Amino acid sequence: xxxxxxxxxxxxxxxxxxxxxxxxxxxxxxxxxxxxxxxxxxxxxxxxxxxxxxxxxxxxxxxxxxxxxxxxxxxxxxxxxxxxxxxxxxxxxxxxxxxxxxxxxxxxxxxxxxxxxxxxxxxxxxxxxxxxxxxxxxxxxxxxxxxxxxxxxxxxxxxxxxxxxxxxxxxxxxxxxxxxxxxxxxxxxxxxxxxxxxxxxxxxxxxxxxxxxxxxxxxxxxxxxxxxxxxxxxxxxxxxxxxxxxxxxxxxxxxxxxxxxxxxxxxxxxxxxxxxxxxxxxxxxxxx
Amino acid sequence: xxxxxxxxxxxxxxxxxxxxxxxxxxxxxxxxxxxxxxxxxxxxxxxxxxxxxxxxxxxxxxxxxxxxxxxxxxxxxxxxxxxxxxxxxxxxxxxxxxxxxxxxxxxxxxxxxxxxxxxxxxxxxxxxxxxxxxxxxxxxxxxxxxxxxxxxxxxxxxxxxxxxxxxxxxxxxxxxxxxxxxxxxxxxxxxxxxxxxxxxxxxxxxxxxxxxxxxxxxxxxxxxxxxxxxxxxxxxxxxxxxxxxxxxxxxxxxxxxxxxxxxxxxxxxxxxxxxxxxxxxxxxxxxx
Numbered sequence: 409x410x411x412x413x414x415x416x417x418x419x420x421x422x423x424x425x426x427x428x429x430x431x432x433x434x435x436x437x438x439x440x441x442x443x444x445x446x447x448x449x450x451x452x453x454x455x456x457x458x459x460x461x462x463x464x465x466x467x468x469x470x471x472x473x474x475x476x477x478x479x480x481x482x483x484x485x486x487x488x489x490x491x492x493x494x495x496x497x498x499x500x501x502x503x504x505x506x507x508x509x510x511x512x513x514x515x516x517x518x519x520x521x522x523x524x525x526x527x528x529x530x531x532x533x534x535x536x537x538x539x540x541x542x543x544x545x546x547x548x549x550x551x552x553x554x555x556x557x558x559x560x561x562x563x564x565x566x567x568x569x570x571x572x573x574x575x576x577x578x579x580x581x582x583x584x585x586x587x588x589x590x591x592x593x594x595x596x597x598x599x600x601x602x603x604x605x606x607x608x609x610x611x612x613x614x615x616x617x618x619x620x621x622x623x624x625x626x627x628x629x630x631x632x633x634x635x636x637x638x639x640x641x642x643x644x645x646x647x648x649x650x651x652x653x654x655x656x657x658x659x660x661x662x663x664x665x666x667x668x669x670x671x672x673x674x675x676x677x678x679x680x681x682x683x684x685x686x687x688x689x690x691x692x693x694x695x696x
Numbered sequence: 697x698x699x700x701x702x703x704x705x706x707x708x709x710x711x712x713x714x715x716x717x718x719x720x721x722x723x724x725x726x727x728x729x730x731x732x733x734x735x736x737x738x739x740x741x742x743x744x745x746x747x748x749x750x751x752x753x754x755x756x757x758x759x760x761x762x763x764x765x766x767x768x769x770x771x772x773x774x775x776x777x778x779x780x781x782x783x784x785x786x787x788x789x790x791x792x793x794x795x796x797x798x799x800x801x802x803x804x805x806x807x808x809x810x811x812x813x814x815x816x817x818x819x820x821x822x823x824x825x826x827x828x829x830x831x832x833x834x835x836x837x838x839x840x841x842x843x844x845x846x847x848x849x850x851x852x853x854x855x856x857x858x859x860x861x862x863x864x865x866x867x868x869x870x871x872x873x874x875x876x877x878x879x880x881x882x883x884x885x886x887x888x889x890x891x892x893x894x895x896x897x898x899x900x901x902x903x904x905x906x907x908x909x910x911x912x913x914x915x916x917x918x919x920x921x922x923x924x925x926x927x928x929x930x931x932x933x934x935x936x937x938x939x940x941x942x943x944x945x946x947x948x949x950x951x952x953x954x955x956x957x958x959x960x961x962x963x964x965x966x967x968x969x970x971x972x973x974x975x976x977x978x979x980x981x982x983x984x
Contacts, residue, residue, distance in 0.1 A: 434783045435790035499714030520718040526971040528912020592707040620814030623914040654816045671817045678812040
């Protein structure tokens with residue numbers, strides 16, 4: 409390398425060094441930025457998290473803030489969305505990969521799925537408000553929020569499931585059909601079990617998306633922080649998830665410490681989600 | 697045998713229905729956006745709405761001109777692209793061409809973490825760290841401005857640009873690069889003259905993806921933009937298309953509310969155009 413560079417003209421040499429320096433600078437800047445962001449949030453936030461903060465509802469009487477209602481809202485919204493989106497998303501992927509015979513239909517569905525990926529969450533929020541809250545009469549409640557998120561995370565589930573269905577060897581299906589199984593039987597007993605990890609990855613990605621979502625939820629699920637533990641009751645009432653609560657506490661009420669604490673919790677979740685996906689991918693690779 | 701066929705037919709239909717949900721969702725979103733967005737545009741007048749320079753929705757004599765929002769959105773997105781794209785591409789170059797595999801294995805996932813961080817967390821950091829910093833550095837009375845929006849957005853689109861560019865750069869056939877090196881070009885010259893041009897379609901897709909993300913971002917922007925309906929200037933408080941909708945939606949009524957849906961329709965049109973361009977780039981990449 410050194411020999412090669414020495415034989416170059418001075419102009420080329422300077423240019424080379426300059427560009428190389430620029431590349432290192434950009435990579436270093438990006439990396440430092442990520443680290444700084446994470447460290448800063450943890451330093452500012454972790455100290456603010458306490459047992460009471462996590463396990464109580466906000467109290468006007470005592471003037472304390474607790475995020476238990478928001479944690480519960482987040483969990484309920486995740487559960488409800490996943491329960492609804494999983495059969496739909498996996499079903500759509502099965503159709504695209506196993507049943508569909510018309511190429512044009514497949515291309516059209518895939519185009520629609522891609523389009524959904526590109527629509528920003530504020531638009532989901534508006535249409536969710538118009539369709540679920542007003543047209544279907546659900547009003548602003550966790551269920552409206554969850555249904556809006558279902559549409560939003562559908563592409564994620566479809567894509568990851570489709571990818572893992574594609575990795576199931578064709579011979580499995582042929583073998584099953586040769587033994588007299590119907591297509592559905594083969595899918596249920598052979599194909600789907602072989603692509604469980606892919607579906608799981610999709611779920612984890614979807615959870616990440618839901619946890620981080622705010623714009624689509626403010627107008628559909630609302631911003632309330634009232635403690636309701638019964639899931640059926642909770643689904644019918646307004647409730648803000650952690651991200652929404654962060655926004656409300658910081659932007660509308662100026663409670664910055666609470667914001668940092670929630671941000672730290674969200675970051676822990678984001679890290680956990682990334683590690684989870686890594687583990688599944690590692691397991692997949694080992695098997696392949 | 698017959699029962700089996702019926703089961704097969706039923707399952708086929710169920711999966712088909714799952715498959716067309718994505719299409720239905722896109723249709724419903726489009727229809728709702730158009731139906732709810734058109735009336736106000738008609739009432740206000742298309743040119744007055746799009747090219748009107750003043751937005752005073754709650755004034756006694758209300759004005760509904762959204763040119764400031766449109767231009768702010770375009771400027772903010774362009775600014776984010778100008779900062780984010782070079783840094784993102786050079787970081788991707790480092791990861792894919794220069795870094796040792798072990799280093800790349802640390803840096804790449806770290807940058808992908810950025811993609812998982814909820815936008816409200818970016819908003820929080822932007823509001824409490826970036827905005828005061830801009831205020832001090834440029835000696836402004838208030839740090840909420842277009843520049844803050846641009847910086848936050850350029851960080852938020854980084855992971856998209858890096859991952860798409862990295863994939864494209866890694867897919868460049870090694871023979872191209874070896875050929876260039878064999879002809880006497882240095883490693884850096886090869887990267888800039890051969891690898892990046894060869895990966896340009898993929899990199900372009902990454903840029904378009906970044907544009908889509910930036911123009912649709914709401915909550916993070918809301919927290920740092922100041923949300924005054926000014927014409928865009930670097931150190932002025934601005935309102936973007938997304939934040940114009942989010943800011944007033946919770947209390948708007950009548951024509952003001954309808955106008956908000958019209959803003960959303962304009963945003964939706966922008967997004968659909970970006971989606972189409974993205975699809976074009978991806979298709980071209982596939983067929984290669």
